[in-house]
Amino acid sequence: MSAPAHRVLLIVGGGIAAYKSLDLARRLRARGVEVRAILTKNGAEFVTPLSLSTLTGNPVGRDLFSLTEESEIGHIRLAREADCIVVAPATADFLARMAQGRADDLATACILAASRAPLVAPAMNPMMWLNEATRANVALLKSRGVGVIEPDAGDMACGEEGVGRLADLDEIESRVMAELRRSRRLSGFDALVTSGPTRERLDSVRYVSNGSSGLQGYEIAHALAGASARTRLVSGPVSLSPPAGVETTSVTTAQEMLDACLTPPVPRVAVCAAAVSDWRPRDFVAGKMEKSAGLSLEMEQTPDILARLSEGRAGRPELVVGFAVEDGIGAAGVRRAREKLTAKGCDWILLNDISAAGSDENEVVLVSGDGEEVWGRGSKRDVAARLVDRVGGYFGV
Ligand SMILES: Cc1cc2nc3c(=O)[nH]c(=O)nc-3n(C[C@H](O)[C@H](O)[C@H](O)COP(=O)(O)O)c2cc1C
Incomplete structure (x- = not known):
């Protein structure tokens, strides 16, 4: 037909x-x-x-x-x-x-x-x-x-x-x-995007988190859906409206984000733009910890979502894209992004500067097995459009 x-x-x-x-x-x-x-x-x-x-x-x-x-x-x-x-x-x-x-x-x-x-x-x-x-x-x-x-x-x-x-x-x-x-470029594709911060609870009222706005991931989800990909967005707590035409799942912790990401179907392309908290308190204290008791925290690592999605070859998304935020996107930043690419086993890393955190703009270097591509400064929407264009190119559509 x-x-x-x-x-x-x-x-x-x-x-x-x-x-x-x-x-x-x-x-x-x-x-x-x-x-x-x-x-x-x-x-x-x-x-x-x-x-x-x-x-x-x-x-x-x-x-x-x-x-x-x-x-x-x-x-x-x-x-x-x-x-x-x-x-x-x-x-x-x-x-x-x-x-x-x-x-x-x-x-x-x-x-x-x-x-x-x-x-x-x-x-x-x-x-x-x-x-x-x-x-x-x-x-x-x-x-x-x-x-x-x-x-x-x-x-x-x-x-x-x-x-x-x-x-x-x-x-x-x-x-x-x-x-x-x-x-219609990505028509028939399943895509997964993670976005926003995660919150790791200390007690019933306090948590460890970061200030990620989630904007870059939301723009990417919006652009993927705009290219007709069936797009799932797994989002930590942010104050953004879910993009139209995107199935959005709200989560709080890194573990919840991982569970949502591993829910079938396996997407053809996964973009991990979330600022997942690397650490979480080892113990959760029900109720409110008393100030007078002082604070001594034992932390443990949260599950590594990017590494888990990149594991193996079969049953894995065909293209896994991660983000790396570095203090500068020069040679040292690129080197660290390349180390991350190898350590996580993902296909591309979008390296961006820490200054992008609270801004509508981003400056990106795409690091892959083929080398580096400097995208220069642009709005987060422009970065999303460029990424979707590159994804289309990767799949030859
Ligand atoms: C003869 C004539 C020609 C016009 N040509 C233009 C034009 O080329 N561009 C323009 O911005 N407005 C033009 N206008 C003014 C618009 O018609 C007017 O601003 C109108 O409110 C636009 O309505 P619309 O944008 O809802 O169609 C023209 C008006 C007249 C009477």
Whole structure:
């Protein structure tokens, strides 16, 4: 049986370039893509719903409060069933509403309800594009993972010249097709991600732990699910919402994390991003230890999750990725990461600097049997996307 057609949700905003979206819809359909479209209220001043529905072969969504539209395909389903959402043209106003997280029409509500970040192809007067408000909105959207297909320079319909023309349709089409390929790249794969700290209890109120935010692991789980891997996330206590489309198991201790990781099925790829506590108190004291009694702790090692997942060859994930946090990612850090790679028996180590702990950014060196790859500094989301890309490459998909 052949795979179902890729599905694009095309949102058409109220700009002069809206007529080009008709050709975009036609091109995508010619490539076998199913196109559903939403026309904003102002978009309908520029192109007709009839043209758009004829070219997409589907009814056009227009109204958040339409009983017929909502009962035929609700806005949440419209958003979730799309392998790629593209806004073309995206007006300055639409970008501003996206940046604010508005959901007061069908198009913005779909974007907010989607589990994937959309692509936007802005088109507007050059002064509007250069306006500080637009610059700030675009920067904010980029930081949230929105893919911006930069406008071109040239003559504008308004008679002015500068940057603001809708990007060439060849460019938009190829960005959409690349996004579609990425969206199903790990389809059929089982993936496991660990994230966050663990807590090892001393008594009923105290524990040994660390300050891991869990953000990097959550971004990786989100990116794996975004590539259609069936993704399980085993998370220590963090204050993050579980990523959409990811089966999340919450645990507290290293032992619980290990047990959850060993629950079948064995994944094809396991990414151990959790900051597992290396030590735990040997004895647990029920109730509250009295301050006056003083504190003398005997500690023992917790189970080594990365080493356990890497054991043997049969019945083990085909690719096991660990993280190493070092005080610096220079030659000494790389050497220690390589020692860890050998000691644990995993396939890759992502070496990162200790400064990444409380930050949204990370700087990574991938250490493997093949050598080292310096990824440079980027957001934790960028690191996750890069890792998923490398995982796809490893499996040749
Ligand atoms: C003739 C005309 C052309 C317009 N062209 C654009 C444009 O190219 N880009 C843009 O950002 N806004 C343009 N606007 C302004 C938008 O239509 C307006 O900001 C509207 O609120 C956008 O609504 P929407 O983003 O919900 O579709 C134009 C307005 C008019 C009257």
